[in-house]
Amino acid sequence: MKTSTLRPLGRRAGDLPVAMVFLLPAAVGFAVFYLWPTLRTMYLSFTEYSLLAPPEWIGVENYQKVFGDRLFWNSLQVTVEYVVINIGIQTVVALGMAVLMHRLTRSGLIRGVLLLPYLVANVVVALIWYTMLDAQLGIVNQALEWIGVDPVAFFGETSTAIPTIALVNVWRHVGYTALLIFAGLQAIPKTFYEAAQTDGASEIRMFWRITLPLLRPALALVLVLTIIGSFQIFDTVAVTTKGGPVNATRVIYYYIYEQAFQRFNFGYAAAVCVALFAILATLALMQLKLLRAGETDLD
Amino acid sequence: MSHAPNRRRPSWQRLAAWAILVLFVLITLAPFYWMLRISLSDNRTLFAGAGSLLPSDFTFGAFRRVLGIATLEEAAAQGGSGANINFWRYLANSVATSAVITVCQVFFSAMAAYAFARLRWPGREQVFFVFLTALMVPPIFTALPNFVTVKELGLLNTYAGIMLPYLFMTPFAVFFLRQFFLNISREVEEAAIVDGAGHARIFFRLIVPMSSAPIATISLLVYIGAWNEYFWPLLVGQEDDVRVLTVALGIFRSQTPQAGPDWAGLMAATLLAALPIIALFAVFGRWIVNSIQFSGIK
Numbered sequence: 001m002k003t004s005t006l007r008p009l010g011r012r013a014g015d016l017p018v019a020m021v022f023l024l025p026a027a028v029g030f031a032v033f034y035l036w037p038t039l040r041t042m043y044l045s046f047t048e049y050s051l052l053a054p055p056e057w058i059g060v061e062n063y064q065k066v067f068g069d070r071l072f073w074n075s076l077q078v079t080v081e082y083v084v085i086n087i088g089i090q091t092v093v094a095l096g097m098a099v100l101m102h103r104l105t106r107s108g109l110i111r112g113v114l115l116l117p118y119l120v121a122n123v124v125v126a127l128i129w130y131t132m133l134d135a136q137l138g139i140v141n142q143a144l145e146w147i148g149v150d151p152v153a154f155f156g157e158t159s160t161a162i163p164t165i166a167l168v169n170v171w172r173h174v175g176y177t178a179l180l181i182f183a184g185l186q187a188i189p190k191t192f193y194e195a196a197q198t199d200g201a202s203e204i205r206m207f208w209r210i211t212l213p214l215l216r217p218a219l220a221l222v223l224v225l226t227i228i229g230s231f232q233i234f235d236t237v238a239v240t241t242k243g244g245p246v247n248a249t250r251v252i253y254y255y256i257y258e259q260a261f262q263r264f265n266f267g268y269a270a271a272v273c274v275a276l277f278a279i280l281a282t283l284a285l286m287q288l289k290l291l292r293a294g295e296t297d298l299d
Numbered sequence: 300m301s302h303a304p305n306r307r308r309p310s311w312q313r314l315a316a317w318a319i320l321v322l323f324v325l326i327t328l329a330p331f332y333w334m335l336r337i338s339l340s341d342n343r344t345l346f347a348g349a350g351s352l353l354p355s356d357f358t359f360g361a362f363r364r365v366l367g368i369a370t371l372e373e374a375a376a377q378g379g380s381g382a383n384i385n386f387w388r389y390l391a392n393s394v395a396t397s398a399v400i401t402v403c404q405v406f407f408s409a410m411a412a413y414a415f416a417r418l419r420w421p422g423r424e425q426v427f428f429v430f431l432t433a434l435m436v437p438p439i440f441t442a443l444p445n446f447v448t449v450k451e452l453g454l455l456n457t458y459a460g461i462m463l464p465y466l467f468m469t470p471f472a473v474f475f476l477r478q479f480f481l482n483i484s485r486e487v488e489e490a491a492i493v494d495g496a497g498h499a500r501i502f503f504r505l506i507v508p509m510s511s512a513p514i515a516t517i518s519l520l521v522y523i524g525a526w527n528e529y530f531w532p533l534l535v536g537q538e539d540d541v542r543v544l545t546v547a548l549g550i551f552r553s554q555t556p557q558a559g560p561d562w563a564g565l566m567a568a569t570l571l572a573a574l575p576i577i578a579l580f581a582v583f584g585r586w587i588v589n590s591i592q593f594s595g596i597k
Contacts, residue, residue: 015418018498022418026411026430029467034433037444044444051447100320104313112584113324116331119580119587121527123545124573127552128330131337131562137345139333175327179591203312232437235529239549253439260443261534273440280437 044270051264062271072272074247075255078162082251083230085166091223093170094177099211101178102185103203114175122172122235129168130155130240155240158248165236165249177226184218185211220291224284231280252276338362338567345562361563365571384568385539389547396458396543397525400465405518408472413502415473416480417488433470438530446534456538465525472517479513480506516586523576544572
């Protein structure tokens with residue numbers, strides 16, 4: 001604001017012509033690959049479209065079908081199951097990791113190592129665990145055998161497939177989540193801990209009385225981000241189980257993928273996309289409200 | 300940086316805490332070791348020695364198979380599936396598409412970030428907000444119509460099709476760079492304006508060099524993201540000559556026979572696909588770790 005007074009002549013538009021030049025490529029990308037497709041998905045959700053003929057307007061028929069579609073509800077249920085296991089375990093473990101790092105060490109090496117799985121492709125992580133969890137040859141079953149447990153077909157059984165995929169992705173994401181929480185921990189003034197220590201408080205007491213309450217806003221944001229990310233599970237399923245056994249791992253992303261790219265029901269897939277978007281937006285708003293993510297208790 | 304806990308005497312509590320942290324590190328690293336261990340094994344004896352911590356019948360055979368330098372007899376003798384994987388081609392595709400995506404996306408995003416951070420024009424904050432809302436849209440929401448767009452442009456199974464949606468910007472890159480551009484002091488810029496420098500000159504000679512560290516960081520993040528991307532290239536780039544490594548690994552895995560899978564080959568290919576990222580991380584890890592402290596997003 002200050003600088004505008006320094007400029008020769010009070011031009012209303014400011015740097016608008018220059019800004020348009022600098023914005024042009026990004027604006028084209030935004031319009032063509034974000035804005036237009038978002039509107040187009042909404043439009044397609046009201047049509048029947050198989051890619052071969054032009055989309056045909058059918059009103060809310062797709063949405064009516066979505067509500068009565070057993071496989072849609074199944075995919076939603078499977079996805080929610082995945083998210084609950086994935087986020088539940090990941091958040092608790094990441095919180096533990098972050099607090100341990102915060103109270104023990106500033107080592108960049110440890111933080112780096114814990115982050116490593118997150119930087120490796122989903123596909124790579126899925127294949128490593130697919131090998132390690134194989135029913136005959138996998139080291140995990142070998143270890144189970146040593147302690148006298150029967151081998152488990154982790155990816156191959158309806159009851160274990162989703163928890164297995166959820167845990168594989170906990171392994172991939174937990175270090176990253178821990179670093180996000182760690183960043184929040186660093187905002188808590190050290191003097192709080194020093195004062196508590198002079199008063200003879202134990203580490204566990206300090207965790208419940210200082211760390212957790214002051215971490216709440218950061219934790220809330222991390223939860224919003226990781227939950228939305230978790231709903232978008234696709235790669236691991238596509239590489240390992242392909243939705244099976246039976247319908248046990250047909251998560252919503254995979255269901256949309258099948259409808260659009262294997263059955264060419266583009267209109268229907270678009271309607272499921274809109275439903276997913278509505279669910280995610282509602283979740284995010286609810287969480288931000290409930291957890292009062294924007295506010296801090298530090299003031 | 301005197302830090303209170305470090306000065307305390309070691310107690311059983313601290314020892315236990317350290318033990319748990321070390322355990323986390325081990326659990327993080329063990330699967331990487333196991334990938335290496337299987338990839339250096341001979342398929343034929345893998346089953347018998349499944350519990351051994353060392354490779355069974357140490358051999359580079361699996362890597363030779365994946366890289367296409369093993370003879371057919373050699374591959375068969377070590378339980379290779381005989382499936383031909385055009386590894387060098389996929390590697391080149393991944394390297395090239397990720398590199399072009401990185402250069403274009405970071406450059407165009409930096410230009411946009413400059414307009415949002417350093418230029419004054421009506422509606423600036425509103426337009427920036429609209430850009431940011433794109434962060435909220437799930438990728439699959441745009442993937443369906445983007446597929447239609449790429450198909451209509453006749454770009455299915457081309458490099459252009461694989462790269463196009465990522466070439467111009469991502470909301471995250473614009474947001475990330477804008478934060479740094481905002482912190483550059485006005486005075487330097489105004490001195491340049493007084494000297495008669497235009498905006499192009501200020502951008503290229505002043506803003507970009509002064510922000511080389513964040514630009515390098517975001518480039519690294521974009522490169523890793525592009526390298527790891529699976530969903531989009533799966534939709535538009537299945538054909539052999541444009542296939543990238545992630546898609547190739549997925550196909551390699553689904554073609555692997557149920558009866559006698561080539562585990563060593565699969566793990567060797569997986570390891571080779573992850574190696575460039577692990578190497579990048581070994582060199583530039585500190586930047587990436589710091590960028591997470593900074594942004595809190597992605």
